Amino acid sequence: MFKQTLAVTAINLKSIPQRPGMSAATVLSIALVVGVLLGFLAMANGFRATVQGTGADDIAVVMRAGSQAELNSNLMREDERLIAEAPGIARDADGEPIVSAELYVVTDGMRSASQTPANLPLRGVGPRAPELRDGFTITQGRMFEPGAAELLVGENVLAEYEGFALGEPIRLGSNTWTVVGVFSTGGTVFDSELWTDAPVVQSLYQRGNSFQSVRLRLASPEAIEETRAYLDAEPRLNVDVQSERAFFASQAGGTVTLIEYVGWPLAILMAIGALAGAWNTMYSSVDARVREIATLRALGFSGFSAFLGTMVESLLLALLGGIIGAVVTWLLFDGLTASTLGSSFTQIVFAFAVTPGAMIAGVILALIVGLLGGLIPAMRAARVPLLSVHGG
Amino acid sequence: MTANALYELSNLSKRYTRGREEITIFSDLDMAIPHGDFIAIMGPSGSGKTTLLNLLGGIDAPSSGEVRFEGARIDNLSQAKLSKWRAANAGFIFQFYNLMPTLTAAQNVELPLLLTKLSGKERRKRIATALEIVGIADRAGHRPRQLSGGQQQRVAIARAIVADPKVLLADEPTGDLDRASADETLKTLQLLNSEMGKTIVMVTHDPAAAKYAKRELHLDKGRFVEKEALA
Structure with missing residues (x-):
């Protein structure tokens, strides 16, 4: 055969x-x-x-329970205070927990190369936000002033979108902003964002006192279990916590x-x-x-x-x-x-x-x-x- | 059973159905072919010559009746058993040679040997002998398109005899050849019959070809007709 x-x-x-x-x-x-x-x-x-x-194991992201992404999450100022009391969070020399309550809105930008509009994330952050991004540096200009309509622009935004040159005013929706600085996180997703003071975003976008996420610097990667146990047990909170690495993976x-x-x-x-x-x-x-x-x-x-x-x-x-x-x-x-x-x-x-x-x-x-x-x-x-x- | 009969056909009938019409090719045909015979079956187109050859070669089945080969029925064998029977007993020679165009003459001749347990060395020896017998050993490495019609038919004859079958079934073996090539082919068949004792059944419509056979049978309207009756 x-x-x-x-x-x-x-x-x-x-x-x-x-x-x-x-x-x-x-x-x-x-x-x-x-x-x-x-x-x-x-x-x-x-x-x-x-x-x-992408993402660090010793940074945690807290969002409302069940939220798939920051855009779906909603937390209040009181929630931030309760979260910051959790054990396992790294503290600075003054004993203050390293946390940043943040909110996130989508604005319109114009791509330089294609001259087409595209969604641009505008992130309202707390003063400790840079401590919660490994490799964060301001490459041009300075940090925004709290309470001012000033923007810190990620490097990718500067490279790909028009109108974000340092010192120039730019109109986003009905508001006019001034670009005061450019930052880099070494090529992570944050380099494609605009940052400003969180209360300014809350005010200009009628978000009241709400946030969408709270970022924490953990004392160690293992400390997240301790933090999670506390947050789960706190009856006034209804949140999920995950490491930044797990967050990006999801x-x-x-x-x-x-x-x-x-x-x-x-x-x-x-x-x-x-x-x-x-x-x-x-x-x-x-x-x-x-x-x-x-x-x-x-x-x-x-x-x-x-x-x-x-x-x-x-x-x-x-x-x-x-x-x-x-x-x-x-x-x-x-x-x-x-x-x-x-x-x-x-x-x-x-x-x-x-x-x-x-x-x-x-x-x-x-x-x-x-x-x-x-x-x-x-x-x-x-x-x-x-x-x-x-x-x- | 007739003594020394290679084939015995009894009450053999073949009918086809075309639409609602039944066409009888032949019916109740009886015939015996002894060992060592060389028969030319002649007859007009549609007389059933090729059909009869197909039944002898086990590539078609009768509608009724029996085909016995060395006393054993072959008309009721399964396809698989018929394949083995053909490989062991029958060598086919076709009007259009039916060589594999992509194989050399030697590779074409080797095909039936691939169904045996012979070693490569033994196969090569047999191929050389078969090509020698038909006088085309010098073309062993040529492909069919490099050979004339007569040469291709000789390769086909070598393929038919290489496994040493008991019967050679030739369907219009000279139908596509010029007279000279046809005569060469027929002489080869005659030699295979007279010198090597091969039983040969040849279908032809060419009276000149039929003369090379030991006897002629005329098939007309489904019946064998004596040659004298035709005169």
Whole structure:
């Protein structure tokens, strides 16, 4: 049986050059399917890796219980006071807890390159906010004055949006602000934000006395358990606390899921298209060789060897397509940087990661296309009427 | 059973259904083919010559009746058993040669041997012998498109004899050849019959080809007709 199958497969493979267009189209369509799938998986993997690598373990973010993002959260001044009393929070030389109550609104900015409007986060922060961002430095100008309509602008905002030059007034909605300084946190998501004094945002945006999050500097990463236990037990509070790293990971989770939910169905839809192509190619292959197959059967070859020979041809074409798709995607996309909006409208820059696991998944998808695409034509090959041996 | 009979056909009928119409190719045909015979089956188009050859070769099944080969029925074998039977007993020669275009002459001849347990060395020896017998050993490495029609048919004959089958079934083996090539092919078949004892059943519409056979059978309207009756 092995010799029979090998002979039939060799005959099939040697006949591929007789159908160069169709065979190449099948290989390329399968390569495209794998490329699209790997592109999405690389995006998801890269985004996940970047966001999971962001954030500190000794900074905690407190939001109203059940809030998925800062925009959904709502805390009052009284809540901030109660939260600041929790154990496990780092204190300064004067014994004051290092916390920052913050609120967050979305304003309009104009992208310099594309001249298109885009959402810009305006964060109202407390005076200790810089202590709660590792690597925070003011690179130009100065800190805003409490109570003044002054803006501290993240480096990315300065680079990508127009009208934020230092010392210039800028109108956001119905309010006019003055840019007094530029800050950097070393490339984190905060570099894409505008900062000002929290009470100013509360006043100009009619937020009363409310905040959306409270950031804490923990005494140690392990201290979060102590803090959480206290906050959970405090009957006047209804909040969730998580480390900044966990916070960013949860923010990324939705985006990763979204990318994967788009990527896999799209790849599968395209795979169905490629399947039709593979099917067509293999049918043509069988059709072109009906007399050859019937002759082999007349010589005594089994129908099963005709089936296997066709399957092997289909699988090899698919494997070739899968490998081409995986390698080309790896060459084009691995390490490519891109940015996307996070769940709180924060822009996150990440690198595509074409992992070996994703490449294997792509090749397996290609083989499934080859398997399903070859199945019916292979069954047809096995059932070629022996009388076709006389076909002129 | 007739003594020394390779084939015995009894009450053999073949009918096709086309729409609601049933077409009888032949019915209640009886015939015996002894070992070492060389028969030319002749007859007009549609007389059932090729159908009969298909039944002898186990590539078609009769509507009724029996086909016995060395006393054993082959008309009721499963497809898998028929494949094995063909590989062991029958060599086919077709009008259009039916060679694999992507394989060399030697690789084409090797195909039936791939169904045996012969070693690679033994297969190569047999291929060389078969090509030698049909006089085309010097073209072993050529692909079919590099060969003339007559040469391709010789390769096909080498493929038919390489596994040493008991019967050669030839369907219009010279139908696509010029006279000179046809004569060469027929002489080869004659030689295989006279020198190597191969039983040959050849379907042809060419009276000149039929003369190379030991006997002629004329099939007309589903019945064998004596040659004298045709005169």
